[in-house]
Amino acid sequence: MSIAFEVAANIPLFKDFDEPSLQKVAQQMTSRSFLSHDIVMRKGETADTLGFLLSGKLQVVDLSEEGREIGIHFIQPGAYFGELSVIDGQPRSASVISVKLSEVAFLPSNHARELIFHHPLIAKRLMTHFAQIVRAASNQRTLLSIPNAFQRVYAQLHTFVRDSKDGQVIEGLPKQHEIAIMVNTSRETVSRAIHTLMKLNIVEKQGAILIVKKPEQLKHAATVGVDEASSAKK
Secondary structure (H helix, E strand, C coil), X not given: CECCHHHHHCCHHHCCCCHHHHHHHHHHCEEEEECCCCEEECCCCCCCEEEEEEECCEEEEEECCCCCEEEEEEECCCCEECHHHHHHCCCCCCEEEEXXXXXXXXXXXXXXXXXXXXXXXHHHXXXXXXXXXXXXXXXXXXXXXXXXXXXXXXXXXXXXCEEECCEEEECCCCCHHHHHHHHCCCHHHHHHHHHHHHHCCCEEEEXXXXXXXXXXXXXXXHHHCHHHHHHHCC
């Protein structure tokens, strides 16, 4: 069953798209719900669709040489995914799993390619998106090269920090096992690292939000370790 025109109109990739083209796209797309931990796309599969997250949260994951699952990045509502394989026709390069109950819309690959190759607006947005992915992947590789697991956790937490009216915060903090996947360590290590930051009053937990009370110490901890970082500020 195709998705509603209003749903397609709210997808950022199609913002300012002409109405006849958008109506056609909506008729070509279908949607499906996924429970937490369901596989939305599997590495190695043939690329037959381009995905759009309508609600919920997804995570792109791959496997290390040792067979450990590594989280590459999260997918938030409004984002699309699977475009690389749609364009080059190669198998999926990573898997996508649902982090919580999610609604995903799918556009068949042939229709997606038609959009990309015949609509300059879509092509421009796709190239910008690719640039962001390359930059994010480069940053994540740098993070994973840090030998100390605690420092990798601190570095990952620092990427989540955002400015708010109350200072710097981490909102919507991923679950500990999700962070563990992203930095190639155990959930227990993530728990101990966050507890250490709280004990040193670098961060304070308020529900699902982490208040970053000492932003510079968090940043420094990702580079030199928390003991050295706390000593440097005394």
